[in-house]
Amino acid sequence: MQEASTIPLSQVDTPAALIELPRMRRNIARMQERMNALGVRFRPHAKTAKCPAVTDAQIAAGAQGITVSTLKEAAEFFAHGITDILYAVGTVPHKLPQVLALRRQGCNLKIITDNLAAAQAIAAFGREHGEVFEVLIEVDTDGHRSGIRPDEATLIDVGRALHEGGMRLAGVLTHAGGSYDLNTPEALTALAEQERAGCVRAAERLRAAGLPCAVVSVGSTPTALSARDLTGVTEVRAGVYVFFDLVMHNVGVCSTDDIALSVLTTVIGHQVDKGWAIVDAGWMAMSRDRGTQKQSHDYGYGQVCDVDGTVLEGYVLSGANQEHGILSLAAGSGSADAGDIAQRFPVGRQLRILPNHACATGAQYGEYRAVEGGVVVGEWGRFGGW
């Protein structure tokens, strides 16, 4: 955190990304306590915040190492002093020189793959440069995205290509991203068990084939918060839990009072006959993410709150242009009383908007304002790009 005397929100230029510190700390403690109780290491995914101050708070609470989604994140967090880093996107040959450079500088950077072509390329590049890359095999436990299914023959082929190719086969990793589509505790607990069982099954197959597999890494925010047993798992990864968001609220793993990231905005005008207030948070400030569109409760571009964070029930950002947001009553929230919108939300009034998707909204900013007790207590840098 930078040295900064406290600044009242009324003096903050809008739009701005706010982190409500007590909520963030509570979210971090909740996840870490859960992981401790389940007996696994916790490796937070830094892609949500991309902010050293946030990651420092996670590590201070007990996290061991971090996960990243880009090599830029790896380089930035390594420069910040974090050495145990897992790059959890399949590595292709042209990115190996960057991986090698980070490892040569002392970064304990681990990479992943889910196919034979990349595994062979990693092993060949490693041998050529005298480097033993540490590699995990990505496993597909829910059909969501990447990975080799636990029972596919390819799993062993990839394992052998890495191990016999002279690399360190570190383990297996999966991500049950399909959990974002669920919304009952029963379904989430069942998917968490499917994620665990599938990843452990892949590890057992590798070991049965005489291959090493020390790490069994699983995770997504919803499954991490829903797993009842993690036998055979060594570490869990999760990212968005640190801020939570409206998508996670609809999934059922947080309340709106847990959402630590919000966008500070100002009313700039009205269309009274339409029941609209116009605010200076458009899609550039909120992101174009409409993740709640297909869920049980569609929040438009975000839930409107008072400047102190109190939810204003029924009011959402129902539309967004680049720098204009349209604030109105959501469909089904009763009809707007003509004239009332301008009285309730006069020009110049500040509001906070809770985002659909914290990872996407955070990405629109170069810094966060850390807020506690209604005032800004720090400006926290955030990086982007690749």
Add this chain to the structure above:
Amino acid sequence: MQEASTIPLSQVDTPAALIELPRMRRNIARMQERMNALGVRFRPHAKTAKCPAVTDAQIAAGAQGITVSTLKEAAEFFAHGITDILYAVGTVPHKLPQVLALRRQGCNLKIITDNLAAAQAIAAFGREHGEVFEVLIEVDTDGHRSGIRPDEATLIDVGRALHEGGMRLAGVLTHAGGSYDLNTPEALTALAEQERAGCVRAAERLRAAGLPCAVVSVGSTPTALSARDLTGVTEVRAGVYVFFDLVMHNVGVCSTDDIALSVLTTVIGHQVDKGWAIVDAGWMAMSRDRGTQKQSHDYGYGQVCDVDGTVLEGYVLSGANQEHGILSLAAGSGSADAGDIAQRFPVGRQLRILPNHACATGAQYGEYRAVEGGVVVGEWGRFGGW
């Protein structure tokens, strides 16, 4: 443009934002020639590219002044040497100190308003600081967003508050954003005329009330390219035409061969039985914009092209996670031949993806790679934030 020896695309880390220079130059020339023929000044909206090198090319072609969507853009372009700047988002009181500071530094910054509360606040702040702000009144000609309707009584009240309050009432401005929802030449031409007539009507009412109104400013990319007559209009604004995108293609004002912005990506894996190739351009690289979802042709998260820019018909980014894109045949493009996807798109192959919305995709990057003849000829910085 920075000094840079040419770099082949094969050496560019992915994902990366590419500007195909011959297309951009053609788009700039097309719009400027049209505006010259219609006898109006052209003031491009710099919010699309937020890139001095792009704006320089627009001014070299004949543009006079620029439009911006944030005071950050105003400050950056002013530092770059551009002085004639229109900030086209309604100004609220707490932003006036920034406006004042820029004007005191010599920036000819014009602001806009559409309500009496803000107009009175602008005039009061100006008088308090001895500054004559130059203000345009925002007019609503299509019910799309902000603005006062041409025949509303408020128009004159706001004009008087500014003029009699000692400010310089510079004119009226409108933006027919509803043009993005159209897709026939007839409808676009009709809306262009509605935009022109409404804005001219507002100007005439102000003048009839004894108020000055020198500037009559209209514009959106689709209406600017569809207007047949601009009698009474003094200037036109447009932004996205400089790059175009798939939304504009669906609106009918460009072909895919005109789209100058694309995202360079690399294949990182497959799910062969699903007909998926996984690429390293996810929503962080493309943005979450799904602007073609409601249009006649849904391109998912983007149209897939060969690395040389040739459209690969039927292939789109059908899904996106933060750093993963799912490349597949679009629904209705025939069934994927199992096994073919991995042969056609092997791991390591580079592709280009055309974006739904150039403004949103560009915003995900800190720089563009300017490309000509298949090689990178420059790195062009882009700024973001507020």
